[in-house]
Amino acid sequence: MVRRLTATLLLISSMLTLCGCWNYRGLDQLSIVVGLAVDYDKESRLYRVSYEVVDLSGTNKEAAIQSKIITSSGETLFEAGRNAKKKEADRLFLGSAQVLILSLDLVRERGVLDVIEWFLRDAECRESMCVAISQEKTAEEILISSENMSGMMSAILREIIMEDNEVTSSAPHVELFQIYNDLNTPVHCVAIPALRRVKANDSDVTELNGSAILHHDKYMGMLPPELGKYLLILQNEFKSGLITVAMPDKPEDLATLEVFDQKAKIDFKRDGDQLAFDIKTMTIAAVMENKSYVNLMERDQVAYLEDVAERHIEEKIRELVYRSQHEYKTDIVKFGEIIYKRDKKYWDEIGERWDEIFPTVQVNVTSTVEIRNVGFIK
Amino acid sequence: MFNRGKRAQKVQQEFDRRISELGDALSEKAVSPSLKDNMVLTKRLFDGMDLIKYKSLTVKGASLDCFLMFCDGMVDNEMINQSIVRPLMVRKVEGDGPVLDALAAQVLQVADMRRETRYSEIVREVMSGNTVLFVDTCAEAIVLSTKDYVVRAVDEPENEKSLVGPREGFTESLLHNLSQIIRRVHTNELKVKMLTIGRRTKTSVCVAYFDSLVDKKLLGRLLDQLNAIDIDGILDVNYITELIRDNKYTVFRTTGYTERPDTVIGKLLEGRIAIFVDGTPMVLTVPYLFIENFQSSEDYYFNYFYSSFSRWIRILAFFLTVTVPAFYISTVAFHQEMLPLNLLIRIAQEQQAVPLPAALEAVIMLLIFNVLRETGVRMPSNIAQTLSIVGVLVIGQSAVEANLVSAPMIIIVAATGITSLLVPKLNAPVIFWRFALLAFSTAFGFFGFAIGFSLMIMQINNLSSLGVEQTVLSGHFRVSANEDVFVRLPWFLLNKRPPMITSNFTRQGGGSDG
Numbered sequence: 084m085v086r087r088l089t090a091t092l093l094l095i096s097s098m099l100t101l102c103g104c105w106n107y108r109g110l111d112q113l114s115i116v117v118g119l120a121v122d123y124d125k126e127s128r129l130y131r132v133s134y135e136v137v138d139l140s141g142t143n144k145e146a147a148i149q150s151k152i153i154t155s156s157g158e159t160l161f162e163a164g165r166n167a168k169k170k171e172a173d174r175l176f177l178g179s180a181q182v183l184i185l186s187l188d189l190v191r192e193r194g195v196l197d198v199i200e201w202f203l204r205d206a207e208c209r210e211s212m213c214v215a216i217s218q219e220k221t222a223e224e225i226l227i228s229s230e231n232m233s234g235m236m237s238a239i240l241r242e243i244i245m246e247d248n249e250v251t252s253s254a255p256h257v258e259l260f261q262i263y264n265d266l267n268t269p270v271h272c273v274a275i276p277a278l279r280r281v282k283a284n285d286s287d288v289t290e291l292n293g294s295a296i297l298h299h300d301k302y303m304g305m306l307p308p309e310l311g312k313y314l315l316i317l318q319n320e321f322k323s324g325l326i327t328v329a330m331p332d333k334p335e336d337l338a339t340l341e342v343f344d345q346k347a348k349i350d351f352k353r354d355g356d357q358l359a360f361d362i363k364t365m366t367i368a369a370v371m372e373n374k375s376y377v378n379l380m381e382r383d384q385v386a387y388l389e390d391v392a393e394r395h396i397e398e399k400i401r402e403l404v405y406r407s408q409h410e411y412k413t414d415i416v417k418f419g420e421i422i423y424k425r426d427k428k429y430w431d432e433i434g435e436r437w438d439e440i441f442p443t444v445q446v447n448v449t450s451t452v453e454i455r456n457v458g459f460i461k
Numbered sequence: 462m463f464n465r466g467k468r469a470q471k472v473q474q475e476f477d478r479r480i481s482e483l484g485d486a487l488s489e490k491a492v493s494p495s496l497k498d499n500m501v502l503t504k505r506l507f508d509g510m511d512l513i514k515y516k517s518l519t520v521k522g523a524s525l526d527c528f529l530m531f532c533d534g535m536v537d538n539e540m541i542n543q544s545i546v547r548p549l550m551v552r553k554v555e556g557d558g559p560v561l562d563a564l565a566a567q568v569l570q571v572a573d574m575r576r577e578t579r580y581s582e583i584v585r586e587v588m589s590g591n592t593v594l595f596v597d598t599c600a601e602a603i604v605l606s607t608k609d610y611v612v613r614a615v616d617e618p619e620n621e622k623s624l625v626g627p628r629e630g631f632t633e634s635l636l637h638n639l640s641q642i643i644r645r646v647h648t649n650e651l652k653v654k655m656l657t658i659g660r661r662t663k664t665s666v667c668v669a670y671f672d673s674l675v676d677k678k679l680l681g682r683l684l685d686q687l688n689a690i691d692i693d694g695i696l697d698v699n700y701i702t703e704l705i706r707d708n709k710y711t712v713f714r715t716t717g718y719t720e721r722p723d724t725v726i727g728k729l730l731e732g733r734i735a736i737f738v739d740g741t742p743m744v745l746t747v748p749y750l751f752i753e754n755f756q757s758s759e760d761y762y763f764n765y766f767y768s769s770f771s772r773w774i775r776i777l778a779f780f781l782t783v784t785v786p787a788f789y790i791s792t793v794a795f796h797q798e799m800l801p802l803n804l805l806i807r808i809a810q811e812q813q814a815v816p817l818p819a820a821l822e823a824v825i826m827l828l829i830f831n832v833l834r835e836t837g838v839r840m841p842s843n844i845a846q847t848l849s850i851v852g853v854l855v856i857g858q859s860a861v862e863a864n865l866v867s868a869p870m871i872i873i874v875a876a877t878g879i880t881s882l883l884v885p886k887l888n889a890p891v892i893f894w895r896f897a898l899l900a901f902s903t904a905f906g907f908f909g910f911a912i913g914f915s916l917m918i919m920q921i922n923n924l925s926s927l928g929v930e931q932t933v934l935s936g937h938f939r940v941s942a943n944e945d946v947f948v949r950l951p952w953f954l955l956n957k958r959p960p961m962i963t964s965n966f967t968r969q970g971g972g973s974d975g
Binding site: 085093096097106107108109110111113115117137139140148176178179181207209238 | 793794795797798800802803805806808809810812813815818819820903906911914915918933
């Protein structure tokens with residue numbers, strides 16, 4: 084037993100330490116890249132890569148860490164990366180890169196796999212790099228810091244994207260390897276968060292604004308942030324967020340619920356060739372802000388509010404499903420995967436034709452909302 | 462060059478021959494019946510040794526001449542005057558029997574005495590503070606125990622201070638040290654075997670053990686090894702350690718050292734053997750297990766949970782102090798992706814400003830730390846303050862402010878230094894392996910680190926003391942063998958002695974006491 088224990092410990096310690104390169108490169112000879120933006124120029128057929136690099140020249144330790152942008156071009160991404168050395172004394176170090184931003188033009192023109200392939204192949208980059216798509220003209224713009232957003236943009240952007248599902252829940256986040264994986268699932272689709280610049284107090288800030296839908300590595304459209312929330316709900320990735328509902332008879336009367344617990348379950352039924360999916364969602368929430376006529380002191384009025392919230396969620400999910408069936412023609416909720424997992428034989432029959440079948444699939448939604456806490460203040 | 466070496470060799474051989482002749486001559490010589498002969502011979506033996514005093518007397522009644530011989534400064538003068546000289550001059554010998562018997566029985570008021578005929582022994586006795594009485598017509602001398610020399614008072618050992626438990630420490634006197642042991646153990650099971658080692662120093666060495674607990678094979682092996690030692694002098698137990706160790710060149714400890722009587726008895730009760738050497742307060746205990754590096758006598762006096770916790774901390778400290786610099790260099794110079802972004806940037810900022818590469822910086826800082834430490838040990842305590850100011854201000858603060866050394870490196874060296882203080886018994890291996898791992902890491906990053914670390918573990922696993930494996934990493938895991946290893950169980954559960962050391966391993970609750 085001691086022998087086995089020792090062997091295991093040795094194995095673990097070896098696995099931890101026997102990885103990586105063994106060439107000495109001092110930290111003083113490296114430029115630490117925190118984020119990358121990739122643009123594609125149609126005419127010259129060149130990739131233009133912008134690296135956000137930590138600016139170590141300022142030795143003032145009290146000030147916030149500053150960064151600078153280095154840009155280089157090349158026929159391939161790898162070449163562009165090497166070309167950067169022409170402009171920079173130190174070698175670029177990609178091991179700590181936080182985000183990869185792709186321009187919408189590039190995605191429309193060439194898809195994402197073209198770009199991601201190199202990053203996955205290269206040993207230095209993290210496969211957990213966070214990927215986003217720029218809604219501006221170029222991807223580089225997103226990385227440029229402004230007065231309102233200073234310091235390392237990439238680190239800020241990563242936090243905005245990664246923590247979204249814990250606060251606002253407006254777009255699912257994806258990491259580098261997930262894009263590759265998702266595009267190779269039976270339904271071949273992925274939603275990548277999108278970023279845009281907005282004006283605020285005379286200077287720009289970058290904002291998360293929905294997701295770009297890709298199907299078979301082709302751009303299909305933008306999913307608005309308010310529907311992104313319901314995509315997160317259906318993927319069971321929704322950690323925390325708000326649901327604001329309007330009273331059906333008085334639209335200016337609003338109530339905001341904070342969701343504590345959220346579960347979604349999707350089942351499928353097959354009747355011959357007719358497919359139907361049942362979506363059930365369960366929400367436990369509290370009323371955090373009440374600007375409506377609903378009197379929260381009354382049990383039946385709270386029940387009414389629950390009812391309104393249920394209708395609201397159902398409606399939004401139906402809208403999401405409708406748009407994915409007819410606008411994007413992409414199975415972003417991944418209904419196909421449910422068939423693939425539960426009934427592989429049937430999937431083998433229809434998998435080839437899934438893109439045609441999907442828009443005709445029937446989807447039923449039932450939601451339950453339980454308001455657990457109304458916050459007695461009156 | 463070659464000639465000179467040869468000549469020196471010849472001179473040495475000649476010298477050795479004469480020394481051995483003198484020794485042989487001495488050992489062959491016996492006490493002669495003629496007092497005059499004895500007088501002449503002793504005078505010649507101690508020619509040039511002015512501390513030897515002679516006193517000629519006439520035994521009252523028997524009207525026999527005799528003389529006393531002792532070494533000034535080593536003896537109790539009062540006792541010689543009152544119990545030997547005075548009775549010889551005043552008391553009358555009655556009866557007809559042999560003179561020496563009569564003297565021993567009626568005159569000499571000393572309890573510890575014996576007869577001796579060999580001069581080699583007589584020389585040794587005189588030089589160790591005893592008085593020798595030669596009587597005319599007798600071919601024997603009487604050795605009277607009159608030892609009295611200055612010894613350091615018993616106090617708390619500097620190196621093994623403890624918060625709780627006994628505070629006494631050993632001194633440089635073998636007999637006093639043994640008395641401290643016997644004072645705590647009142648049984649005839651305690652055996653104490655006296656040996657003499659050292660051609661010139663003739664140092665008394667004592668092997669102590671519990672007869673019923675000790676493994677007889679180990680004891681026999683130890684005695685054989687001790688008897689085989691041929692060295693001119695022994696001043697400390699470390700001479701013995703290095704002469705009897707199994708792994709000749711290892712940097713790890715193969716014997717336990719202590720200055721505390723309670724620790725020695727604790728070890729004896731686990732079936733170990735203790736080796737006392739006259740002239741040093743250090744006592745050896747063998748066999749030595751690797752875990753003893755992390756044990757302390759306090760472990761047994763404090764609450765068992767606290768003791769176990771401190772033991773983990775010490776084990777952790779050993780691994781930290783050996784690996785931290787190497788680990789740092791591996792991450793900073795090879796595997797930057799292992800560091801979280803903000804930490805990476807902070808370290809990079811520091812590195813950017815510093816002229817030396819991280820690995821060289823580490824080596825230099827570790828050397829400076831070792832220099833400071835060595836200075837701290839050697840220097841008089843009243844300049845300690847100066848040293849700490851130099852250490853802290855000059856090397857720490859100024860070096861960082863002048864951008865000669867990066868701040869993370871100072872932290873790494875400090876962490877290494879502080880953790881090394883937790884395992885004083887592993888000083889030598891810690892320094893050796895720290896630099897070895899650093900070298901491996903500088904060359905190959907974590908790959909080298911893994912190789913170096915494996916080599917260290919292999920070396921530890923190969924250690925043995927008196928033929929007993931120091932670490933047991935093979936075979937079945939036995940709880941009974943690990944009651945006092947990674948945890949120190951409370952005393953009511955600590956039922957077994959370590960089975961690698963002794964075959965009588967029931968400590969308590971086994972019914973019959975072994």
